[in-house]
Amino acid sequence: MTLTESIVEKLTKRIDSGVLAPGSRLPSIRRAAEEFEVSKNTIVEAYDRMVAAGLISSRRGYGFTVADRYTQLASERSQHVAEAVDIASLLSAQLEQNYSIRVGDGRPPASWTEESELQRHLGRFKPPASSREDGYGSAMGYLGLRDRLAMNYMDRGVEVGTDGILLTFGANHALDLVIRRLLLPGDTVLVDDPGYYPLFAKLKLSQIRMVGVNRLSTGPDIDDLRQKAERERPKIFFTQSLAHNPTGGSMTLPTAHAVLTLAEQHGFTVVEDEPFLDLPTVNGPFLAQLDQLQNVIHIGTFSKTLSASLRCGYVAARPDVIASLAELKMLTSVNSSSYVERLVHGLLTDGHYYRHLKRLSQRIRRATDVVTQNLERIGLSTLSPPSGGYYVYLRFPPGVDDMQLARQAIGEGIFTAPGSLFCVDRKPNRSGMRVNVAWAESPRFYDFLNLEIQNVLSR
Known part of the structure; x- marks a missing residue:
């Protein structure tokens, strides 16, 4: 890296991190030359490159200022937004x-879901008149439902408490929180191929680089996963274990063990999206059960079993991960719906579900x-x-x-x-x-x- 490139990189990092905010002035050419211990010509060249890149602007008699990048970012996003919509x-x-x-x-x-079951129960599980559930409540979601989900996990052999469960507006909301909290633009992730296309759209929208892992009848192709984990150094592998969408197959026990072994060896997190876990027709191991949520983030939803219009899902993970996701949820949507969560809780506890x-x-x-x-x-x-x-x-x-x-x-x-x-x-x-x-x-x-x-x- 040349001196000029090094200076451009350092100043760009200051802008991206917010140290240099839009509209703020950069050091004069003389002061910058002293700070970086280079010639004035080197600073002039560095500033010229940053002007050409749209990072800073030059005004006669006022020096160099950090550009307002709103317009530029909007144009940069147009292509990947279009691609995400297309997906x-x-x-x-x-x-x-x-x-x-x-x-x-x-x-x-x-007729399979809300018309056959929910129609008879909607409105039964309202909060008591004396409660304050008409407010926002905890960003973690309704405690009663989180407690019930924790019991369900325990019945499946997964040790998790209510502090390890976050309620969301369905699985897609959960995936969005995970992507926005754990990934940065330019990061690389692995996904099932073929796999869940709305996830692809979310990743494209967030400017995350996707690499597909061949999906076989037994689950992810382990040889393909191994090669791509070694070559791509991914941060996350997004997958489904049971009744996979779109192939319909479930992961075998040897494949599940191999996925977790590779995740540990190569340092990537596994995000497991399981919308069909509750169906009695679906059997087999799932990764959260084998890993005990140490390196697996588990996502579930009631949208595929109760109703697509009933936006209620959840994330199970280590408490520190859940706390981080809950913070982002609070900033972006304040909370999920306590009314919907109480309805689902009532359907579970009364046996209707x-x-x-x-x-x-x-x-x-x-x-x-x-x-x-x-x-x-x-x-x-x-x-x-x-x-x-x-x-x-x-x-x-x-x-x-x-x-x-x-x-x-x-x-x-x-x-x-x-x-x-x-x-x-x-x-x-x-x-x-x-x-x-x-x-x-x-x-x-x-x-x-x-x-x-x-x-x-x-x-």
């Missing part, structure tokens, strides 16, 4: 109600059987055997473009979720489709698949 295009599409067949939807139909889960599991089993039979009929296989969640991941024969197939499906009134949207590089050479079994009963969907795939193969 989340599937989320935007699934909010539309224009499709009669919705196998690409990430949620179960309302577990009766609902039993009925939901029966529906999942029946729907999965229907999907399996139809796929066998048309000769399509899945990446992973169904593991009790909502999803299976169809594998298409070579030559089938999943994005083109999705466009053709729209013309038939069928909303699908092409596999390319779940890949970090979004390349169509990983041709496939996520299917939500809750929406996949219509024979017309399978007839469409069979016809279109046969047309491609016959060309």
Whole structure:
């Protein structure tokens, strides 16, 4: 690094850290030369480079001042904001109600969740009139629900107290808090590939560099994870252990142990997002259970089991991590909804939630059987055997473009979720489709698949 580059780097750090605020004056050329023990020409060159970079501005008779970077940052963000919105295009599409067949939807139909269970109980779990729960309350969330979640973790063999649980507005809010608190722009993280596309959008928005780890039927490809951990030196690995979205598979015990071993060896944190942990149809080890939340941050939600509109989720981690996330939550959203949290708590403690889960599991089993039979009929296989969640991941024969197939499906009134949207590089050479079994009963969907795939193969 030359003297000029060194000075530019030091001054840029002062600006980024806030030591030199927007509008503040930089030392004169003479004083800066004395401070850095260099010639005036070196300072002039350094200042000229910073002016060209938009970091500082020069005013005749007033010297050099730190530029107001609001306009510049807005233009810098425009590209990655657009990319993040593009990644989340599937989320935007699934909010539309224009499709009669919705196998690409990430949620179960309302008849499976709020219309079948919550409708009878909404309004029953209001705070007592004498309470002050109409205020903001603790940023940690409603204590009764945190205590109940701690008991649930204990039943699963995970030692955690209420100080290790933070309530959030669903899993996406929890992921956002983790990203904003633990990562900086330019940091590198590992993600499942294919994986959870809203997470990709959040990372892109925060200017975090993503590296995909191949997802197999048994979980992350351990050889691929090892190589990328050694080469990329990531801060975090974002993954799902059970009923993975979008592949539908669950992590095996040997794979889970290998993931935790690599995390310890290479010093990265594992963030485990588990929206299907409560489903009786889903079984297997999860990383928080094996790690006891020492190097794992565990995220859960009720959005996939109770209702997508019921924004209630949680983070479990070491108390020091939770305290840090709670601080950020307080600064950004003040608190989550105590009313919603009391409702969920009441559904849990009165047994309604577990009766609902039993009925939901029966529906999942029946729907999965229907999907399996139809796929066998048309000769399509899945990446992973169904593991009790909502999803299976169809594998298409070579030559089938999943994005083109999705466009053709729209013309038939069928909303699908092409596999390319779940890949970090979004390349169509990983041709496939996520299917939500809750929406996949219509024979017309399978007839469409069979016809279109046969047309491609016959060309």
